Amino acid sequence: MMTFDIPERFNITTILLDAHLDGGWGGRPAYHTASGTITYRELAALTARVGHALRELGVEVEQRVIILLPDCAEFVASFLGAARIGAVPVPVSTLATTADYAYIFKDARPKALVVAAEFLPRLRPFWKDLARPPITLVVGDAGEFRAFGAEVAKRSEKLPAPETHRDDACYWLYTSGTTGKPKGVVHLHHDMAYCIPPICDEVIGVTPGDRTLSVARLFFSYGLSNSLFMPLTYGGSAVLFPERPEPARVLRLTAQFRPTIFFSVPTSFAALLAALESVPADLSSVRCCLSAGEPLPPPLFHRWRERAGLEVLDFIGSTEVGYAYISNRPGRVRPGSAGTLLPGFEARLVGESGEAVAPGEVGELDIKGRKPRGRLLEPARAEQGRLPGGLVSDRGQVHPGRRRVLLVRGTQRRPAQGGGHLGGARGGGGRLVGPSGCGGGRRGGRAG
């Protein structure tokens, strides 16, 4: 069996798009939205158009493209289109203030910006202070700027992948620290090949038939994996909606689009439980619920299982690692614990001096991403139509990951307290806290 060795010339979009088109799966749905389904073929075409538009307007390799959009097809195509041409998409929080944006725009030095018209007023105050105002594509009323729709409509639907290196920057996400200004976390093209398969294969068992719905928005690391990297890696699909993920809306969308995998955060699970008292709901399509962003209190786990008939798999990930590295497993959940280490990662709990602490002692958690999990699918298997290509896990291997439950809850310095975490609890999720919101839930800061 071929082991997964990322070639030196590598662009993440070839796994997320080309692999599926090459495997003859272009007609399959990639996204479900209120205005209809977007197939892989359509997404690849829109991605190519955005890539051409950015490049032809002057965006060069390595230059940043800030994305300030609600969850929508334009977001996904802008992210993939920028990465496709070797530029670097930088999704930013839709909930930040003018001062936050001013800092990020100075720090990221964007060559281009894709923005929804509704956010422009928050950018105008510092626009004149920018050393180089970005090339700006506006979704919605463009005013004096370029209209996204018109700019991409006139471009080609074909865009060969550029010669990016596997170690080239792929995207940035800003994470706020307990002190100081937000920090741009720089992820490389190879990173997602390391951190998507472990939880997808070992915990969720993602297949091309899966359909995700995420309460955490795309601009969070958590949401970006839930609604973009995960479904597109496996040839599955995601439900995409631009509105705030209020409980009634989430329940209505779940009934309408019938997702199989449901991602949320503890505060949102609490609010959903409250809403279930009054809103008719159909969660029968969901086979797997996941929670991250802050610890899931055990009472919430039990109530959700009673009410929805489903386990919530709590896990830990971070913006810096890229996605999940410790997770509970189906049928083996230990409520109140974050679960066990995922294969492909190493963990150690260390004291102030960097020495390992004794078992059961409190330590700071260090994580090492070890090897890419899975392998590039052989063309022969893609031809057989068993899977659409892309990445699959090498399931035959014995994973040497530590199996015992790590005592991390409430012990290590939780990144969720000050940002750096996947961030689902904040922003959109933070608005879900209902009257019966769980007492232990923390409501984080504003900017991801």
Place this chain on the structure above:
Amino acid sequence: MEAPRISVPDQYNAASEFVDRHVAEGRGDKLALICGDRRVTYRQVQEMTNRVGNALLQLGVEMEQRVLLLCLDCPEWVATFWGAMKIGAVPVPVNTMMRGADYAYFLNDSRAAVLVVSDALWPEVAKARGEMRSLRHVVVVGQPTGDLIPFGEWTAKASPHLEPAQTSKDDVAFWLYSSGSTGFPKGAVHLHHDIVYTTDLYARPTLGITERDITFSAAKLFFAYGLGNNLTFPFRAGATAVLYPGRPLPDAMFETIHTYPPTIFYGVPTLYAAMLQVPDAERKWDLSCLRLCVSAGEALPAEILKRWKERFGTDILDGIGSTEVLHIFISNRRGDIRPGSSGKIVPGYEARLVDEAGKPVPTGEVGNLLIKGDSTAACYWNKHERTKLTMLGEWIVTGDKYTQDAEGYFHYCGRSDDMLKVGGIWVSPFEVESTLIGHPAVLEAAVVGAEDTDELVKPKAYVVLKAGHTPSPELEADLKHFVKDKIAPYKYPRWIEFVPELPKTATGKIQRFKLRT
């Protein structure tokens, strides 16, 4: 010795700090560069720098984008280096002794769209022109060449006024390529704040450099060693640098010292040994201008230091630095020289000697040298795995093996890989071997370091010939010539020994250690 306190503001452009400051502080008419008959003041350097910056902007170069700099040491080299940095672009100086294929690699790896090249070096680059994917503009220094952009006209048209780009102290300032034992050279990515730590931690306290000094470096500017010696150190102090574009041959070095006259001379052990071979040098040339000599690149044998001092009256301060740390971090000091030792840690840097498991070794035992300091490279460009193996948080793995004695002096013990330092420059035995194997008579080859009569290391090849070929002095000469022709000439094997077979492990790996003497 206390480490100086260094504070760099968040918004910081090193080119502006190292060039504009002298003009602003009234040193505009001070001589900055001497190159043959040319005399260039700080004001003129500033004007050239600004012109190059503006000319690069006109070619479409943006912040963070790389500009490949392939020039012999000359004022244009200096102006291109500072000019690119001043606009927030990233100069990438490269070794002038390489071959066309190497230049294609540097250009493609760095994605440089602009190359500034000396006329004499262009023919070698042109050989691989077809492989250069990102190169769009070639500016030539010297004689007009084909349809290349002439440096003189290019800068004459550009404005002499330029505001520095608003770079952060942590923005990328320049890259320097570093060779490894296997694989392609690695671009060590240095930041705007890096330079000031080398000047203020090493050059000022260790060399005591002031604006009265005149520096002269045999090591070229494209080396990290030469870049500090003859550009950033004098430009920090407001001193004067003597640039010598030619090959650093012993007579030329004496002649240059005699003529200009520098106060600080920087060389490498191989050069000092060669200069000591020149009969009657101390009578032919006056070296009394020198107050200090510096050596780095490989360990300086105690005998060379002793003979140099006897004949020329100055000490040689031996130290060790690296491309990744940017300059010297362990050094002997004025008044505290331990011959044969690399000296003590430069205050402001920290050193650790560790075993294979990363644990500190006891005093006097051999360990792998790790260094911590604020001038170290941020990463290797697009070499993430190598970066992770080398840059361990605050510490950097040097690849050198050392002992430290009870008094704190460090003693060099060799490399943790197979790399050789030849005349102060890294040579990969693998590259020399693969070149030799390309010769029609060669079946197998192994290259190791062997010491010459001055106890300095040079490549030696053990060669197994194909059936039908017999060893001969002609074949030996032919093989040397073959290597010089294919790769940078300094890498050729000085000795070739023909052997019937090479020592190998059960899995067929060549056991180089058995060939070392």
